[in-house]
Amino acid sequence: MKVIVDNKIPYIREAVEQIADEVVYLSGSGFTAGNVRDADALVIRTRTRCNRELLEGSKVKFIATATIGFDHIDVDYCREAGIEWQNCPGCNAGSVEQYLHSVLLLLKRRKGMRLEDTCLGIVGVGHVGSRVERMARSLGLRVLLNDPPRADRGEAGFVDLSVLARECDMITFHTPLNRNGKYDTFHLADAGFFAELQRKPLIINTSRGEVIETLALLDALKTGRISDAVIDTWENEPDINLELLQQVFLGTPHIAGYSADGKSNATRMALEALCRFFHLQADFKIVPPALPPMTYSSDPEEAFLQVYDPTRDSDALKRHPEEFERLRGNYPLRREIVSSAIGGGRETIF
Numbered sequence: 474m475k476v477i478v479d480n481k482i483p484y485i486r487e488a489v490e491q492i493a494d495e496v497v498y499l500s501g502s503g504f505t506a507g508n509v510r511d512a513d514a515l516v517i518r519t520r521t522r523c524n525r526e527l528l529e530g531s532k533v534k535f536i537a538t539a540t541i542g543f544d545h546i547d548v549d550y551c552r553e554a555g556i557e558w559q560n561c562p563g564c565n566a567g568s569v570e571q572y573l574h575s576v577l578l579l580l581k582r583r584k585g586m587r588l589e590d591t592c593l594g595i596v597g598v599g600h601v602g603s604r605v606e607r608m609a610r611s612l613g614l615r616v617l618l619n620d621p622p623r624a625d626r627g628e629a630g631f632v633d634l635s636v637l638a639r640e641c642d643m644i645t646f647h648t649p650l651n652r653n654g655k656y657d658t659f660h661l662a663d664a665g666f667f668a669e670l671q672r673k674p675l676i677i678n679t680s681r682g683e684v685i686e687t688l689a690l691l692d693a694l695k696t697g698r699i700s701d702a703v704i705d706t707w708e709n710e711p712d713i714n715l716e717l718l719q720q721v722f723l724g725t726p727h728i729a730g731y732s733a734d735g736k737s738n739a740t741r742m743a744l745e746a747l748c749r750f751f752h753l754q755a756d757f758k759i760v761p762p763a764l765p766p767m768t769y770s771s772d773p774e775e776a777f778l779q780v781y782d783p784t785r786d787s788d789a790l791k792r793h794p795e796e797f798e799r800l801r802g803n804y805p806l807r808r809e810i811v812s813s814a815i816g817g818g819r820e821t822i823f
Contacts, residue, residue, distance in 0.1 A: 474492075474493045474494050474495070474513045474514065474751060475493065475494065475495040475496075475497070475511060475512050475513050475514075476489060476492070476493040476495070476496050476497075476512065476513065476514045476515070476516060476747070477496075477497045477498075477499060477504065477508065477509055477512045477514075477515050477516070478496060478497070478498050478499075478515075478516045479498075479499065479500070479501045479504075479516065479517050479518045479520070479521060479539075480498035480499060480500055481500070481501060481518065481802050482516060482518060482539050482736075482739075482740055482743075483733070483736045483737070483740060483761075484736065484737050484740050484759045484760075484761065485516070485539075485740045485743075485744070485759075486498075487757075488740070488744055488757035488758075488759055489516065489744060489747075491756070491757055492744065492747065492748060492753055492757070493514075497512070500520075501517065501518050501519070501520030501521050502520050502521070504517070504521045504527060505527070506526065506527055506528075506529070506530070506531070509527060509528065509531050509533055510530065510531045510532065511531075511532055512531065512532060512533055513532055513533065513534055513535070513751075514533065514534065514535040514536065514537070514747055514750075514751070515533060515535075515536045515537070516536075516537045516538075516539065516743050516744070516747065517536065517537070517538050517539070517545075518538065518539055518540055519538075519540050519542060519545050520545075521545060522545050522547075523536055523538075523545065523546045523547060523551070523558070524546075524547035524550055525547065525550045525554075528550070528551075528554060528556060529554070533556055534555075534556060534557065534750075535556065535557050535558070535559075535746075535747065535750045535751070536551070536556060536557070536558040536559075537558070537559050537561075537743035537744070537746045537747050538558070538559070538560050538561070538743070539561055539564070539736075539739040539740055539742070539743040540560060540561060540564075540739065541560060541561060541562055541563065541564060541565060541566075541600070541601070541649075541730070542560070542649060542650065542680075542681060543558070543560040543649075544649065544650040544651075544652075544681065546558055546560075557750055559743070559746035559750075561738070561739045561742040561743055561746075562599070562600055563599075563600030563601070563738075564730075564735055564738040564739040564742055565601075565729075565730030565731070565732070565735030565736070565738065565739060566600040566601045566603075566604045566735075567604065567732070567734060567735060567809050568729065568730045568731060568732035568734060568735035568807075568809060569601045569604070569605070569647070569679050569729045569730050569735075570601070570604040570605055570608050571732060571780075571781055571809050571810065572679060572705070572729040572730075572781070572783055573605050573608065573609075573645065573677070573679070573729075574608050574612075574777065575777065575778060575781050575782060575783050576677065576703050576723065576783060577609070577612060577614075578774050578777060578778055579723070579778070579782070579783070579784065580675070580722075581774075582774075584701075584722075588612050588613050588614050589613035589614070591614050591615070591642045591643060592614070592615040592616075592617060592640055592641045592642050592643070592672075593609050593614045593615070593616050593617070593641065593642070593643045593644075593645065594616075594617045594618075594619060594637035594640075594641035594643065594644040594645070594674070595609075595616060595617070595618050595619065595644075595645055595647060596619045596620075596634070596637070596644060596645070596646045596647065596648055596661070597619075597620060597646060597647035597648030597649070597658075597680065598618050598619075598620040598623060598631070598647070599620075599647065599649075601647045601679075602618075602620070602647035605645060605647065606618065617632055617636060617637055617640060617641060618630055618631050618632065619631060619632060619633065619634050619636075619637055621655075621656055622656055634666070635669065638666070638669040638670050638671060639669075639671050639672075640671075640672070641672060641674050642672055642674050642675070643674050643675045643676075643677065644674050644675075644676055644677070645676075645677035645678075645679070646661070646662070646676075646677065646678045646679070646680045646684050646685065647679065647680050648661065648680050648681075648684055649680070649681070650680070650681035650683055650684060658681075658684050659683055659684070660683065660684070660685070660686040660689075661684050661685070662676070662678075662684065662685040662686060662689070662690065663686045663689050664686065664689040664692070666689075667689055667690070667692070667693040667698050667699065668698070670693075670698055670699060673697060673698065673699055673700045674699055674700065675699065675700050675701045675702065675703070675722070676690065676693075676699050676701075676702045676703070676704075677702070677703040677704075678702075678703075678704050678705065678706055679705040679706060679729040679730070680706060681706050682706040682707040682708040682709070682710060682713075683708050684706075685704075685708075686708075687707070687708045687709075687714050687717060688714075690702065690704075690717065691714065691716060691717045691720070694717075694720050694721075695720075701721065701722040702717075702720075702721040702722060703721060703722055703723045703724075704717065704718075704721050704723070704724050704725075705724075705725045705726075705727055705728065705729040706727050706729075707727070710727060710797065711726075711797035711798045711801075713794065713797060715794055718790065718791060718794055719791060723783055723784065723787040724787050724790055724791060725783055725786040725787050725790060726786065726789075726790050726797045726798075726800045726801045727797075727801055728786055728800075728801055728804055729783075731801075731804045731807065732781075732807045732808060732809045733761035733762065733806055733807060733808050734761055734808060734809045735809075736761065737759045737760065737761040740759050741759045744757065744759075761806075761808065762806060763808070764806060764808050767779075777810060780808070780810045781807055781810070786800070
């Protein structure tokens with residue numbers, strides 16, 4: 474079996490080489506029709522577009538994407554061609570939760586936001602949105618939920634987007650990117666959306682860049698329809714809007730889900746899916762490395778930000794936006810916090 478693997482997928486080499494007879498590593502943008510022609514399977518990330526142009530005439534039977542999203546896979550063509558695929562739902566939910574948790578603490582500390590007096594709207598309440606909901610409620614925020622597919626299935630507890638527009642001080646997006654159909658999310662936040670906002674909310678996007686219309690967001694910032702923004706996912710990555718980058722509170726290079734824990738989960742889930750498809754024994758372990766020991770603050774909030782402060786990622790991107798792909802592809806080690814360990818001052822957290 475020959476497998477072609479995105480060479481930026483972490484912790485994968487030893488494991489995949491136990492599974493496959495031949496493994497070829499390529500950059501995400503380096504997959505071509507010529508070099509996938511004799512491959513049996515692909516293990517990819519979002520930078521590889523799996524469509525007719527890439528796959529037609531190839532031997533590829535299976536694609537695993539080590540990501541939650543799968544809008545880079547042409548699912549209709551794969552169905553037509555008999556190619557199975559699998560994404561990794563929920564793999565980095567803890568990492569995105571950590572990112573949002575840190576963002577809320579920074580808003581409290583730097584902008585004086587009283588979290589207990591703040592209403593947060595969550596658009597998309599799947600694996601990630603559910604984690605964010607639980608975390609936000611634990612910090613004392615009032616939370617409103619918008620998820621039309623779940624509401625249409627008869628589940629309770631969801632409100633229309635218009636309610637979020639009327640009542641929320643912050644709105645965070647955690648939807649997949651759907652470009653058509655009943656649950657189309659392409660430019661879900663467009664000029665019309667921003668015109669309806671009544672409380673000048675802060676906007677957060679860690680889902681897909683195309684969920685928010687860039688120029689409409691920039692206009693909303695300039696005209697004061699929103700108070701600020703935190704943007705991790707951008708339209709036209711890596712060629713992002715530089716004016717927007719410099720105006721947002723935090724702008725990061727699509728790394729909200731990039732903790733070592735989230736990455737190892739994605740790698741493990743992708744390889745387990747590969748093994749299931751080819752009826753192979755999934756006899757491997759993927760364990761992210763530990764951080765060096767250090768002394769953490771006795772203040773739990775400060776300790777949390779010592780573990781991960783997204784300001785570092787934002788400052789790096791704002792200084793060198795042309796290095797978006799390098800900052801993302803060579804992301805430093807980040808681990809998710811074990812909350813029971815913080816606050817002791819001397820404990821190693823991981």
